[in-house]
Structure formats: structure tokens, C-alpha cells
Amino acid sequence: MKTIRNALFALAATAVTAAPLPALADLTLYSGRGETLVAPIIAAFTAETGINVNVRYGGTAELAILLQEEGDRSPADLFWAQDAAALGAVAGMFQALPQETLDRVPAAYRDNEGRWIATSGRGRVLAYSTERVSAEELPAGMADLTDPRFRGRIAVPPTNGSFLAHVAALRVVAGDDAALEWLRGIQANEPVIVRNNTAAIQAIGDGEADFAVTNNYYLVRFKRAADDFPVNQMLFPTEGDIGNLLLVAGMGVLSGSDHSDEAVAFIDFLLSDAAQQFFSGEVAEFPVTGRVIPTRVDDISLEDVVRMAPEVDLNTIGDLEGTLELVREAGLL
Amino acid sequence: MAHAGGISLFPGRHMPAARVIFSALGLAIGALMLLPLFWLVMRAFQADLATVIAMLTRPRTLQMLINTMALVAGVLALSTAMALPLAWLVSRTDLKGRRLVNILAVIPLAVPGYVMAYALIGLSGNFGFLNQTFGFTIPRLQGWSGATLALSLYTFPYIYLNLRAALAGLDQSIEEAARALGATPRAVFLRVTLPHLMPALMAGWLVVGLYTIGDFGAVALMRYEVFSYAIYIQYSAVFDRIYAAWLALILIAIALSVVWWESRLREGAHYTRTGSGTGARPQRRKLSALGQVLGWGFVTLVVLVSIGLPVAVLSFWMLRIDDLPAMLPELVRAFSQSLSAAVPAAVLAALMALPVAVLAVRYPSPLSTLINRLAFVGYAVPALAFALAFVFFSLHGARFLYQTHLLLVTVYALSFLALALGPIRSALYQVRPSVEEAARALGHGPVSTFWRVTLPTIRPGVVAGMVLVFVIAMKELPIAFLLAPTGFRPLSITMFSRTSEGMLIDAAPYAAAIIAFSALFVGFVLRHDRKAGE
Structure with a gap:
């Protein structure tokens, strides 16, 4: 029993000292995108800016409805969605993004009222x-x-x-x-x-x-x-x-966020050439800023997709x- | 002398102050158990009647009810088929190496259902163990058969432990009497031995049945639509919370009816010895050489599937990891996050269990019985439903608790309170009130007596309770899944999400960590088991 008790104390000490407390983070991100796809880019953002990002991973639809349930008291600063449908569902909870951020992508890749913006196609x-x-x-x-x-x-x-x-x-x-x-x-x-x-x-x-x-x-x-x-x-x-x-993954900043500047900085980072190159090369998505040459590893190019795609206004879904x-x-x- | 004051306080049972305090604490814990369930009911009834009826009469709901029953039946049948022969071989035959068999039959407890499901899934497929090692594939194990297998392989030791104890304690003279009256060995087993094993079997079935009803990891990975899986889908993927609340209520009803049936069946049964004298110790049957071979054949089969298979598949995936050191920081992070919930949960559960246990042992009354029953609510209510109740409760009733570490720890403690309660209550029963009374007579106050006399005596029980809760909380999945604060990703969640994303290699180190850690639990069970044997 003594050894078990000692082991328990040792574990308790480890738990107290080693457990990273989520409360210390600066930005809270609800991510409907999978951890394995986006964790590297989030780590790069933290390395560059020193801003910690505290991520809640979940299904895109799940997080959209969670945001609705939480209302203006949501702890989230940012919502990163797999698709424009979920962004549209919570667009009313987003604040308008600065024009210079919006201008980084073509009009087809953002909300009509500037509340969310695509990060990749x-x-x-x-x-x-x-x-x-x-x-x-x-x-x-x-x-x-x-x-x-x-x-x-x-x-x-x-x-x-x-x-x-x-x-x-x-x-x-x-x-x-x-x-x-x-x-x-x-x-x-x-x-x-x-x-x-x-x-x-x-x-x-x-x-x-x-x-x-x-x-x-x-x-x-x-x-x-x-x-x-x-x-x-x-x-x-x-x-x-x-x-x-043709769909987009996209992001918006919650109106209730206390860290709007940092949140917008995160979006700007995702639209930087380096990050767009990451989405294009590593994740094999399509860039949305038009400044990066898509590196393809499969036979389907962005031109093909654009040529073959139906015309659907992403604001309507x-x-x-x-x-x-x-x-x-x-x-x- | 402080004698005058001592008289009114004297025998421990007449201490109104302590009794009132402990009762109040016990009632508060009971309220904490029930209050969130009230929110669950509230949430469920937010929908109008027509919607509710439409939801409950969906063919899908009925199908899930059938699936849940089929899963419970399958798991009970398969795990009993594994446990009964093993228990009989170990306790009633002269099988060689029985002590080793005894250990081998308990080790599978180290592989939780969702880890077992991971191993079974890892067998099949193009990149799977079988194809890469032996060059052939089998269909992916899933649905009823996959879930039944994964859960049975993990839970059969619970039934084994119960049956073995019952077989070892069975009064041999009853069986002898039946033989003397002309019954064949087969008839003796079916008509005498088996009925006498029923209480033990039902106790084991209760544990396994509740576990199966509440399990969510294995059924989710096996894509078998039972209630807990549907709650998870409704909650986590499409977020239909009212439907999820109704499914949770149905699940609770199923679990409670299982508990009710078990207690009814037990009440009606009388299997104790009524005559004077002691019962005869059972004799071991001498196995022939063929019997030894067949016995070990069965043992080998069970061990190969329940231990060999997960170890082989896990090793296979571990060997395919390119860069294990690169994964270590994540593993350490997940491990310390698991610790950061499990350690406080263990302490809190023991703290909650103490007043409840003291009430049961020192102040038996209808009130203390009620409080002790309430203490079991968290254990009997399926984890996913319990956690869902706390989601509603914290979102709408106690906003400051929402998505907090404190809430997760509290729900762990409530859910596993019954586990901590057992050993602490047993330890308290062994403290004679006269020792406490002597301390009081020597001038110690109630606090001092508890601190200096009672607590040191029951410490092994308290530690045992804490260890149990701690180890179970380390590998807990469903509660963590619903109540994890943002950014909190313990071992179990990381492993589960990697597996469900099809990234079996990435999941392997987490699975290995969970198994290694759960082995501690098994060591603990075996240790207790041996002590009980002595």
C-alpha cells in the first residue's frame, strides 16, 4: 500500500506541475477542421507571434450549433469551419472583418457582408x-x-x-x-x-x-x-x-471576442503566402489568395475544378x- | 476529568452533531447526483408533445432498442462462455499451472473496450496487421459481431472473478447429496451447481451489462447503432440536443431496469446453508491427460484472442511509427492532462465517500440507506447520459462551471463514487466502535478521534478506493468526450479521435500508454484478490 500511496503522490505532483492549464491561452479557436490537418499551421502561428491558440476540435456542424447554444457568452474568439454552410449558420454571431483582410481574397471566397472569409478551397x-x-x-x-x-x-x-x-x-x-x-x-x-x-x-x-x-x-x-x-x-x-x-473552409471572428485584433491577426496569418503554400502543398487543398501556385500531387487541378464546378453562391447555403x-x-x- | 461532558457524547452512535453534518454532506452529494438529471428531463420536455412522439416512434429508435438488447445479450453470452469454463478449471480441477491461468484470466481488464475495438479494426484492411504480416485480409469487424467481441474480451474477467469465488465457496455436501440421490454429473452441474452459481453470475452480469449499455468507445468504433452511439452522433456530430436528451433518458431507463431486475431476482433466491456445522470444502476433479490438454487448449485460445491479439496488433502498429521521439511531447502532454483530471477526481471521490460510508456503518437509518443508494446513481447511470445531463446543467443552470476542469473532475468523482465507497465502507466495518469510544473516553474530541484513530485504521481502504477511481478515470472516454474543457485532450480522447480518423499508427502510442497504465489496475485487482484468498 505504501508504494501505491507514494506513487499516487508522485503522480499528483506531476499532474499539478506538468498539466498545461488551458486558461493561460490567449485565443480560443473552435476548429471544425481535423487536428492532424491544421495543428502544424497553428503551431507556426504561435511560434511567429507568441500568441497561444487554445483549440476545441469537433465536427463543423457540432461546433456551429454549440456556438448557437452558447450565444454571446461563448468562450470562442474564432470559428474555423469545414464549409460555408456552417459559417452561414452562425454568420449573425460574427463581427465584420477589416476591409484589408477581406481584400486578400476574391469576392467569391467571402461573405457578402464581410463577416467570414475563406481560408482554403x-x-x-x-x-x-x-x-x-x-x-x-x-x-x-x-x-x-x-x-x-x-x-x-x-x-x-x-x-x-x-x-x-x-x-x-x-x-x-x-x-x-x-x-x-x-x-x-x-x-x-x-x-x-x-x-x-x-x-x-x-x-x-x-x-x-x-x-x-x-x-x-x-x-x-x-x-x-x-x-x-x-x-x-x-x-x-x-x-x-x-x-x-467547389467548397471553401473559412473562418470568422465572434462578436463576443475580447481579442479581436489577435483573432484577425490569425486570419491574416492563414492568408499569408506561407500558410497558403502549406494548405496547397501539405494538405493538398487549393489556395484562395491567388498569390500561390498550387502544388498538385493528384491529377485534379484548380483550373479543372473551376471549369467543371456548378455555380453556387456560397452565401446561400x-x-x-x-x-x-x-x-x-x-x-x- | 471531562467525564460529565463525555457521557452525553459517549457511545459513538449518539453524536447528533456528527450525524447531522454527515447527513447534510451525504444529502448534498445526493443532490449533486440528481440535480443535473433534472435538467436533462427539463431539456427533453422542451420539445412539444408531437415532436417527442415523432422522435420516439421513429423506426430508428426501435431499431436501437433492439440493437442495445442484442448487444447486451451477446456480450453476456460470450463473456460467460469464456469465464465459466475458466473459473471451473481454476477452482474445481487440478489443472496444471492454475495460478498462472488465474492471472491470465484477469489481465484482459487492462485492455478497455475501445482499445480492443482498435485492435480488432487494425486486423483487417489493406494496411492492416493480417494483410501486411500474412498477406490476406478479412472483412472489417464491425456492427453487432465486432462490438460483441470487443466488449466481451474486455469484460469477461468481471464474470470470471465472481464465478471463481462462488465455485470455490460452494458447499460440496449439496453436490454430494445430489450424487447420492442418483443424479448424473451432468444433472448435478445443471440442476445443483449452476443454480447455486446464479447469484454470483448475476452480480457479474450486472457489472458487465451496465458497462455494455454505457459503453460508447467500442460501439462507436464498430459503428454499431445502440443508444450510447446514437447519443454521441446526435450530440457531437449533428447536435440535436433534445433528441439526445430523450435517447439519454431511454438509456437510463434501460440501465435502471437492469439494476431492478437483478435485485428482484436476487431477493427471491435462497442459496445459503441453513443447517449447523460448516460446509465441506469443494474437491478438485482429477483431469486425465486429455483433460489437461483440452483445458489448456481452451485457456490458450482465450488468452490468444484476449491478450495476444491486442498486443500483436499494437506492436505491429508501434513498429510502423517512423519517428517515435517526435511523438513523445504530445504523448506526455496527453498523459499529464489525463493525470490532471484523474488525480483530483480520485481525491474528491474519496472525500465524498467518507461521510457516506460513515453514515452507512455508524448511523444506519432509512436516511443513510437513501444517501447510500443515491451514491450509486452516478455509477448506474450510463456515463454518456450522465455527462449529457451535466452539459445541460452547466450551460443553463451553472454557467460558471461550463467547460471547466472543475466540472470534469466533479463528474468523474460522482460517477466513480461507488467504486471508492466499497473499500472504504469495508474498512470502516472492521473498525470496532469500542476503539473510538475508548478514544473519546480518554478525552479526544470527535474530530481528534476521527483523525487519530479512525482514519489511520481505514487508510488502506481509502487508498484502495482512490486507486480504483484514479485508474478508471485515467482511461475514461465518454465523460471526457462531452465535458472536456477547450484544449483538454487526454489519452483516451486523443486515441479515440485518431482511430476514428483512420490513423491507426498515430493512435498506437496512446493505446499502448492506456494498456500499460491499466495494467496497474489489474495488478491491483490481483493483489486484492490474493489477499481475499488468504
Whole structure:
């Protein structure tokens, strides 16, 4: 017992002295983007400015609704979202960003009223198995995925922010009824339900599913780990197809923030050439400032994505609740 | 002499002041348990009736109910199938190396369900253990079978420990009487031995059943839709809080009905010896050479799957880490954050358990019984539902607590209070009131008596309770998941989120740290077990 007690005291001492207390941080960031993708860039910001960033990681939709629940008493200074739909949902809680920050990106990559700004772009693509999918089987557009020949073969992450933003864009383009019909068709095809984009690609690699609509940069990580990873990705061949949606990750500063200057400094840092190069090179997303040449590791270039993408105003896809309701009604949630 | 004052205070039981203070403390702890649940109910009833009915009658809700039942049934069946033969081999046969088997049967407690699920997932897939080592793949383990396997492999030692104690303590003369009356060995086992094992079996089933109902890590990784997984999805991914509140209430109802059934079934049963004299010690059955081989064959199979598999898969992933030193700072950070919650939680749980235990042992009354029942609420209510209640409570009722370290520590202490209570109460029962009375007679006040006489005597019990809470809190997942302050990412959360992102290599060091640490817990159980044996 004595040794156990001594060990307990030693552990208690360690806990008291070694545990970094979150309260010491300067900025509080709610990040809907995964830790592994963004932690290096946050560390670089802290190294450069000395401003600590205290991060709460979570799902983008989760954090958006958490912000609504917390209201003006939220401890967050910044919200970094996977997609414009979630940003639109909480845009009313953001403060207007300085014009010089907004001017760093083209108008398509920011809120009409200057409350949020894109930090990187990404294309929605179709990932498919190179082992079990033949060329003639590939669908021409996203609507085709409800075809019975895809039964049991599609991986879907119904809680993922980008997926929800995609559904929101579908609602804008095709209307709620058509969106619901598409969701029902997907549900009728008995999809493999997964948690996020990574898990969707993993599922294809492991033979659980043959197709998934994901963001363009996830597969790159798998390919870096193993060249022969049996998954490929492509844009839907139909020009302007809703499946080729161009989305952004973006950020806003909460009105209740006591650290607006530092928060804006963080956004400026993310729009710096170095950070944009990081998103483009390391994360394999697309730069939004137009000052960085995208380094591609896959075959899909920003020009291709822009040419093939449907025209959807990102300011119009902010009805997260309504989107969730449709996904639920279709039985996917 | 201070004799005159001593008389009214004299026998320990007639100390109104202490009793009032302890009762007040106990009631405050009970209120702390129940108040958040009240907020959960409030939140659930914020929706209008039509919405509630629509939510509860969704086919999905019914499916989850069926899934939850199926999972509990599967886990109980599989873990009993592993535990019963092991317990019988160790306590009723002359199997060679029984002491070793006894240790091997308890070690799986070191691998929590979500770590076991991680190991099972790591088996399959292109980059998985089997494909990379032996060149073939199996379908990813998931759903009912995956979750049943992961949870059974972790929980069967609880049933084993209960059964072994019962088998060792069974009165041999009953079985002999049955044999003398002409029953075959098979009939004796089915109609005499097994019924007598039922209380122990049900005690084990209660622990395992509650754990299964409350588990969230293993079912989430195995993508099996039971209530706790659905709460997690509704809360964390789409944030439908009212639906989450209703799911939590259903989950609590299931857990309470399990507790109720267990106590009902136990009340009706009478298996104690009523005659005079002592029962006969059970004799060990002599195993033939073939019996020894078969016995060890079974032991080997269970050990290979429950210990060999996670160790092999984990080693495989660990070996694939390119740069372990680069991961160390993160690991140390996660470890110290786990410590920073688990250590205060252990201390707080022991502090809360003390007045409750003193009430139960020194001042038995309907009130103290009520307080002791309330102390078990945190343990019986599934962790995710309990944590969700505190989310609502802190967001709307106690804003200053929201997202604080203090709240996390308090909820840990409340949730694991029952674990600390057991050893402390047992220790108190062993302190004879006459010793305390003697101290009082010698002029020590109540505080001094408690500090200088009672506390030193029950210290081993207090330490045991603290260690139990500490180790369980170190690997706790669901409560941390909902209540972690911003920036707080202990071992369990880091490991879980890495695994669910499909980054099995990155998760490996955290899994290894959790297993290494949980091994402490197992050492502790074995130590206690041996003491109890002596």
C-alpha cells in the first residue's frame, strides 16, 4: 500500500506541475477542421507571434450549433469551419472583418457582408476503387449515384460538414424536394455509413465500399503513405454537375471576442503566402489568395475544378438546420 | 476529568452533531447526483408533445432498442462462455499451472473496450496487421459481431472473478447429496451447481451489462447503432440536443431496469446453508491427460484472442511509427492532462465517500440507506447520459462551471463514487466502535478521534478506493468526450479521435500508454484478490 500511496503522490505532483492549464491561452479557436490537418499551421502561428491558440476540435456542424447554444457568452474568439454552410449558420454571431483582410481574397471566397472569409478551397470529387470499378461503370453525374447498380457500394458520412454543405448546395440548385429525393435514393441504396471523409476512403481501400463523394485532398494522404493504395478520384464528367461543387473552409471572428485584433491577426496569418503554400502543398487543398501556385500531387487541378464546378453562391447555403432535417427525413441520420 | 461532558457524547452512535453534518454532506452529494438529471428531463420536455412522439416512434429508435438488447445479450453470452469454463478449471480441477491461468484470466481488464475495438479494426484492411504480416485480409469487424467481441474480451474477467469465488465457496455436501440421490454429473452441474452459481453470475452480469449499455468507445468504433452511439452522433456530430436528451433518458431507463431486475431476482433466491456445522470444502476433479490438454487448449485460445491479439496488433502498429521521439511531447502532454483530471477526481471521490460510508456503518437509518443508494446513481447511470445531463446543467443552470476542469473532475468523482465507497465502507466495518469510544473516553474530541484513530485504521481502504477511481478515470472516454474543457485532450480522447480518423499508427502510442497504465489496475485487482484468498 505504501508504494501505491507514494506513487499516487508522485503522480499528483506531476499532474499539478506538468498539466498545461488551458486558461493561460490567449485565443480560443473552435476548429471544425481535423487536428492532424491544421495543428502544424497553428503551431507556426504561435511560434511567429507568441500568441497561444487554445483549440476545441469537433465536427463543423457540432461546433456551429454549440456556438448557437452558447450565444454571446461563448468562450470562442474564432470559428474555423469545414464549409460555408456552417459559417452561414452562425454568420449573425460574427463581427465584420477589416476591409484589408477581406481584400486578400476574391469576392467569391467571402461573405457578402464581410463577416467570414475563406481560408482554403477544396473540390468535391468522386473517389472509387481501382480494384472493383470499371471505367464504364463510373457515373456521369452525382444524381446517378441513386441508381440501383450502386446498391451497397457507396460510403456516406452523413454527419460530415462537407457532406452537409454539399446537400445544402443541392437544395439551392435543385430545390428541397429534389434534394430529399436524392437523399432517399442514396438511403435506398443501403450505403456504408462512415464518420468522415477519411473513413470513407479507408472503407473503399478496405473493400467495404466502392465509391464515395469526398473532398479532393483526403486521398492524397493515403497515396503519400502508399503509392499503390487501391483508390482513385475524379471529377464527375458532366460540366457544371452539382457533384463537382467547389467548397471553401473559412473562418470568422465572434462578436463576443475580447481579442479581436489577435483573432484577425490569425486570419491574416492563414492568408499569408506561407500558410497558403502549406494548405496547397501539405494538405493538398487549393489556395484562395491567388498569390500561390498550387502544388498538385493528384491529377485534379484548380483550373479543372473551376471549369467543371456548378455555380453556387456560397452565401446561400447557410440553412444548416433545414439541411439536417432533410438528411434526417431521408433516414440517413 | 471531562467525564460529565463525555457521557452525553459517549457511545459513538449518539453524536447528533456528527450525524447531522454527515447527513447534510451525504444529502448534498445526493443532490449533486440528481440535480443535473433534472435538467436533462427539463431539456427533453422542451420539445412539444408531437415532436417527442415523432422522435420516439421513429423506426430508428426501435431499431436501437433492439440493437442495445442484442448487444447486451451477446456480450453476456460470450463473456460467460469464456469465464465459466475458466473459473471451473481454476477452482474445481487440478489443472496444471492454475495460478498462472488465474492471472491470465484477469489481465484482459487492462485492455478497455475501445482499445480492443482498435485492435480488432487494425486486423483487417489493406494496411492492416493480417494483410501486411500474412498477406490476406478479412472483412472489417464491425456492427453487432465486432462490438460483441470487443466488449466481451474486455469484460469477461468481471464474470470470471465472481464465478471463481462462488465455485470455490460452494458447499460440496449439496453436490454430494445430489450424487447420492442418483443424479448424473451432468444433472448435478445443471440442476445443483449452476443454480447455486446464479447469484454470483448475476452480480457479474450486472457489472458487465451496465458497462455494455454505457459503453460508447467500442460501439462507436464498430459503428454499431445502440443508444450510447446514437447519443454521441446526435450530440457531437449533428447536435440535436433534445433528441439526445430523450435517447439519454431511454438509456437510463434501460440501465435502471437492469439494476431492478437483478435485485428482484436476487431477493427471491435462497442459496445459503441453513443447517449447523460448516460446509465441506469443494474437491478438485482429477483431469486425465486429455483433460489437461483440452483445458489448456481452451485457456490458450482465450488468452490468444484476449491478450495476444491486442498486443500483436499494437506492436505491429508501434513498429510502423517512423519517428517515435517526435511523438513523445504530445504523448506526455496527453498523459499529464489525463493525470490532471484523474488525480483530483480520485481525491474528491474519496472525500465524498467518507461521510457516506460513515453514515452507512455508524448511523444506519432509512436516511443513510437513501444517501447510500443515491451514491450509486452516478455509477448506474450510463456515463454518456450522465455527462449529457451535466452539459445541460452547466450551460443553463451553472454557467460558471461550463467547460471547466472543475466540472470534469466533479463528474468523474460522482460517477466513480461507488467504486471508492466499497473499500472504504469495508474498512470502516472492521473498525470496532469500542476503539473510538475508548478514544473519546480518554478525552479526544470527535474530530481528534476521527483523525487519530479512525482514519489511520481505514487508510488502506481509502487508498484502495482512490486507486480504483484514479485508474478508471485515467482511461475514461465518454465523460471526457462531452465535458472536456477547450484544449483538454487526454489519452483516451486523443486515441479515440485518431482511430476514428483512420490513423491507426498515430493512435498506437496512446493505446499502448492506456494498456500499460491499466495494467496497474489489474495488478491491483490481483493483489486484492490474493489477499481475499488468504
